[in-house]
Amino acid sequence: MRRAFLNRVSDMIRNEQDTTFFTVDIGMWAIRDVLKEFPDRCTNVGIFEDGMFSIAAGMASRGLIPTIFGIQPYLIERTLEQIKMDLAYQKLGVNVVGTGAAVDYPKYGYSHYCAEDVQIIKMIPGCEFVAPGSAKQFIQLFNQSYRDGHPTFYRISDHPNQEYDVDVTFGKANVIQKGQKATVVVVSIMLDEVMKVCKNQDVTVLYYTTLEPFDHETLSENCPTGKVLIVEPEFEGSLLYDVHKALPERALQIEQVAFPREIFRNYGTYQEKMEYYGLTASHVEAALNRLV
Known part of the structure; x- marks a missing residue:
């Protein structure tokens, strides 16, 4: 995803005269020619x-039309006041692309983790949050939204989906399959x-890559039983409010597969962390079995 993003930035700066790009000592080598050729619109500002x-x-x-790039915890947690006052309050369209979400940088420890990113941004009115599951989906979502005039946050990952790479639309969920026993809301x-x-179960699967604004309508139309499994690569509960809002006045039974709300103090590889915190197929299967 990172390569696709930087290629898109290079194309944008070269061909769209009203675009600008800023980075904080990350990704410079990949776009060094653009940084050199367009110093008035494309700049490395340093750790700032x-x-x-x-x-x-x-x-x-x-x-x-500015686009800025950095590591997710520093883009969202270090800059929260600027997000609130400079972007949201002023209603300014800035595209914020962050890498290293959740535990994508496992060897660097807690300072580089950001499982809380979705909840933070969703609590600031007027901001948008996009979580593509592949490089292709990033390009589709970016092209559909980067000029919409809103502060838009794009979370990219070094661990994309490999088998299921469907076309996506900003602001809409994908109905991957339909079933009767439960509805699975899966993110990114x-x-x-x-x-x-x-894939062989009698359940509905809804795939979300735009988390704010959340597509309440598709969930409302595709939840026949009130049984919902939420699978999200961020803190558990990040989408819980939206699930309830989409299904008002209904009795719901909800299971979650997500990162627990705790400080991550252990170390290990990315896959070891996903296994330890329960974000694997076996944990999805266990949660679905409890639900149905």
């Missing part, structure tokens, strides 16, 4: 995330793991 947000906001206020890079379990 909060300042980068304010610079981008200033450019957006003058009608430019978890689709492959979910389909290992669900």
Whole structure:
């Protein structure tokens, strides 16, 4: 996904005169030619995330289309005041692309984790949150939304889906399959793991890559039993409010496969962490069995 994003940025800067790009000492080598050729619109600002947000906001206020790039916890947690005041309050369209979500950088420890990203951004009115499951989906979602005038956060991952790479539309969920026993709401890079379990089951699978705004209508129309399994690569409960909002006045039975709400103090590989915290097909199967 990172390569697809940087290629898209290079194309954008070369061909769209009203676009700008800023990064914080990450990804420079891949776009070094663009940084050199367009120093007035394409800049490495150094380790200065909060300042980068304010610079981008200033450019957006003058009608430019800024895109900024960094590591997810530093883009979201370090810059929360700038997100709130410079972007959301001012209603400015800035595209924020973050890598290293949740536990994508396992060897660097807790400072590089960000399982809380979805909840933080969803609590700031006017912001959008996009979580593609593949490089193709990032390009589709970015092209559909990068000029919509909203602060839009794109979470990219180094661990995309390999088998299920469907076309996606900003703001809409995909109905992967329909069934009667339960509805599985699956987010982003978890689709492959979910389909290992669900492809031969009598359950509905809804695939979400836009988490804000959330597509309540598709869930409302595809939940015949009130039994819902939420599978999301972020803190558990990140989409719980939206699931309840989509299904008002209904008795719900909900299971969740997600990161637990705790500080991650252990170490290991990415796959070891996904197994330890229960984000694998076997855990999806166990949760689905409890549900149905």
